[in-house]
Amino acid sequence: MIYESEISTGDVSISGCFSSYLHTDTFESGNLRVAGAMKDFFYDIRSVTGQRAIKLSTNGQTLLQEIPITGATPNYIDYQVNTGDFFIKGGEANIADRSELYFDSSTPVKSSDILTYNVITGGNFVGTGDFGLSLKSGISGEWENSNFTDFNFFLNGQKVYSGVGIGVSAGTDGVHYIPSFGTAVGVGGIVTNDNKDRFKYTAYRKEDRVTSITGDGGDVFSDTGFIEGRTIFYINGLQQLQNNYLELYTGVVMIKSGVPALLSGGLPVITQTNSLTL
Numbered sequence: 001m002i003y004e005s006e007i008s009t010g011d012v013s014i015s016g017c018f019s020s021y022l023h024t025d026t027f028e029s030g031n032l033r034v035a036g037a038m039k040d041f042f043y044d045i046r047s048v049t050g051q052r053a054i055k056l057s058t059n060g061q062t063l064l065q066e067i068p069i070t071g072a073t074p075n076y077i078d079y080q081v082n083t084g085d086f087f088i089k090g091g092e093a094n095i096a097d098r099s100e101l102y103f104d105s106s107t108p109v110k111s112s113d114i115l116t117y118n119v120i121t122g123g124n125f126v127g128t129g130d131f132g133l134s135l136k137s138g139i140s141g142e143w144e145n146s147n148f149t150d151f152n153f154f155l156n157g158q159k160v161y162s163g164v165g166i167g168v169s170a171g172t173d174g175v176h177y178i179p180s181f182g183t184a185v186g187v188g189g190i191v192t193n194d195n196k197d198r199f200k201y202t203a204y205r206k207e208d209r210v211t212s213i214t215g216d217g218g219d220v221f222s223d224t225g226f227i228e229g230r231t232i233f234y235i236n237g238l239q240q241l242q243n244n245y246l247e248l249y250t251g252v253v254m255i256k257s258g259v260p261a262l263l264s265g266g267l268p269v270i271t272q273t274n275s276l277t278l
Contacts, residue, residue: 001236002161004214006152008207008230030232031242034101034115041109043088045099047119051090055124055204056101056117058109060238061157064126064202068102083126083200085157116241118232122205125151131182131191132166135201140175143205148177151203152212155181155191158237161214165189179203 008030034056035042048054051067066084070077070092081087085107089098103109123142127135139146148168153160160166160181166189167180181201182191191199206212231247233240 002164002214002216004159004161004212004234006232006234007211007213008209029119030230032117032119034117036111036113036115039109039111041101041115042099043101043117045095048088051088052123053120054088054117055120056086056115057157057239058113058115060240062154062159062202062239063107063157064124064200066126083128114241116239120204121207124205125203127201128199129197131189131196132179132201135203136178139203145174146205147173148179151205153179153181154202154204154237156199157202159234159239160237 029047032044032047043054052065054065056063056065063085064083066081066087068079068081068084068087068089070079072078077092079087079089079102081104084104086101086103088101091098101115109115125135125138125142127133127138139151143150149162149172153162153166155165162168165181168177169180171177179201180189181199182189182196229242229247231242233242233245
């Protein structure tokens with residue numbers, strides 16, 4: 001298995017601060033649950049400021065949001081998306097309709113699914129039908145001087161890790177780099193000339209002050225520390241629910257119930273009175 005943690009630490013000098021100036025006012029923008037009723041799903045409209053600001057996952061698979069094409073007829077507005085998996089309505093709709101998520105007919109979403117979302121500010125980008133050149137074209141149209149490492153990449157909604165399924169050619173910054181999901185650059189990609197039309201490549205610009213840790217072990221430790229509740233965790237590219245994992249920063253790797261312990265000082269200090277594995 002491959003594990004990845006995206007850890008939003010805030011400012012390195014002011015742990016846990018909430019500041020719009022430092023771009024750390026994001027305590028309530030990640031791991032948010034979507035409310036569902038029958039086959040309808042609703043998000044908190046107060047948390048989103050645009051029609052391309054949601055990174056939504058259903059059962060761990062990340063879906064692509066698209067700004068819909070609209071067409072007006074008497075007493076009716078028609079909405080259409082091309083490559084997106086879902087969309088939300090804009091100011092032309094009433095507030096009740098704007099708080100609902102609308103899915104493309106090909107998106108496999110059912111009432112029993114668990115949906116979560118993260119609010120994003122850098123936008124998303126999509127490419128299809130090749131090894132990644134079309135994705136690069138979309139990125140450079142908005143972020144011409146971006147770097148390859150400025151983005152998180154997904155293949156058909158599954159997070160792809162650099163070095164395991166995605167590579168880069170022709171440099172790594174500005175207009176030079178080209179993300180590649182194929183086998184040509186020797187990164188173990190699964191996209192070939194024969195199957196390339198079956199895949200959709202997406203990229204999300206990384207948020208400020210986010211540390212990513214990738215590895216083959218579930219337990220990770222960041223030397224920058226972290227703030228509880230601001231970690232997005234993936235296993236084999238699928239986002240995990242926050243209640244499926246523990247966030248510990250005390251150095252304890254195993255917890256035993258019923259053992260008295262004293263926590264004191266700046267960093268937690270554990271006084272062992274019985275048996276506690278550290």
